[in-house]
Amino acid sequence: MRWLSFGGARNAKGRAGRGRQNTGRGKKTRRTATRRRLPTWSAMVQAMRLTAGLLVLLAVTGAGVWVWQSGVVGRQIDVAGAALERVAVRGGLVVRSVTVEGRIRTEPARLLGALGTARGEPILSFDPHAARARVEALPWVAQARVERRLPDTIHVVLTERNPLALWQRSSEGDYALIDSTGTWLEVDTRPFADLPLIVGEDAPRVAPSLMDLLATEPRLAQRVRAATWVDRRRWTVRLDGIESGIDVRLPETNPGAAWRRLAALDRDTNLLARDIDRVDLRLPDRLVVRPRSPGRVGGDGETAPGAPANAPRVLVSTSGQET
Incomplete structure (x- = not known):
């Protein structure tokens, strides 16, 4: 018990001594920290300068905004521009x-x-x-x-723009000019009466591709007077005359091949010189030819009064032989 008591006292003294030593250091540290936190005169002057600069910047910005909104700058720019124009003149x-x-x-x-x-x-x-x-x-x-x-x-x-065709927009004879891109133009169409006539809703959009197709057979293309865009899927081409020409019904699929086939057949058999009013190319292996009947006006199935409604048809194979 004495050893314990002695040791406890000695330890207590040691702790007390260390405590006093630590207390002294703590006071010294607090005094040093206090001295460090005190602002110097130069720091105060710098802070005052920064504050003054900020106030000046705000004042200048506010004045600039006011000047701009008041229109002073715009008027000065106009005055300077007018002066520059006078000098230039x-x-x-x-x-x-x-x-x-x-x-x-x-x-x-x-x-x-x-x-x-x-x-x-x-x-x-x-x-x-x-x-x-x-x-x-x-x-x-x-x-x-x-x-x-x-x-x-x-x-x-x-x-x-390059004129391509005339587009009949209505049955009353309202026409517009179509250029090579399919754009229709509001211009005087009378000087272009010799261009092919295009009929059908949305026809201008596909007219350029039709003209490219027809141009693959130039001799036959020169005889084209009109073309009708049927049901937005295929063309019927009118040859030789608007009122009494020959209708050529092109197929929906691969119309270019059918057009070339007709040109070759006409060169071989002189088919289009016959008295016919319709050539149907929609069958892949043959043509359907309808002879012209007395009183028939021509066109896609239209007949004049008194003309027979069921005119005879002649099937012509691709070899040119009538069947």
Whole structure:
């Protein structure tokens, strides 16, 4: 028990001594930390400078926003632009000529109106990009390039549309012109009366592919006067005349092969010189030919008053022999 008591006392003294030593160090550490947390005069000056700079930035930004919203900047820009235009006019930077390449059917007056400029206007105020958009909105213009060539010239390069066919939009005789891309144009169709006539809903979309197909047999294609897009799936082509020509019914599948077969048969047997009003190519191994009857107007099954409704038919094989 003494050993325990002695040891406990000694340990207690040791702990007490260490405690006093630790207490002394703690006080010294707190005093040091207190001294370190005190701001210096330079740090205070720097903080005041940062605060002042932030306030100035906010003031300048707010003033700039107010100036912009009030329209002062916009008015000053307009004034500067007007002054620049006056200087440019005095220096001879005005529109004196408009040169055009590729114009065939576009009317000069409409083209100049779309450009939106005139002789003597400041050339620096001319916007080529906006002018190009207006020019490309003209019916005959497919693409356009508009350039401002200093000191005094506007240069325009046009790519015009190629007329392909006339599209009958209604039975009342409302027509539109179709170009080589299938786009229909609101132009005067009277100068193009010799073009093939296209009939049928959605016909302009597929007309270019039909014309490419017909062109594979040029001699036969020259005789095409009209074409009807039947049920949005196949063509019936009219040869030689609108009113009393020969109808050629092309198949829905592989019409190009049938067209070439008809051309070969006509070269061999002179089939299309006969008095017929219909050739049906929808059968893959033969043609169905219908002779013309008295009183028949022609067309796809239409007959004149008094004409027989069931005219005789002649089957012609691909070898040219009648059956």
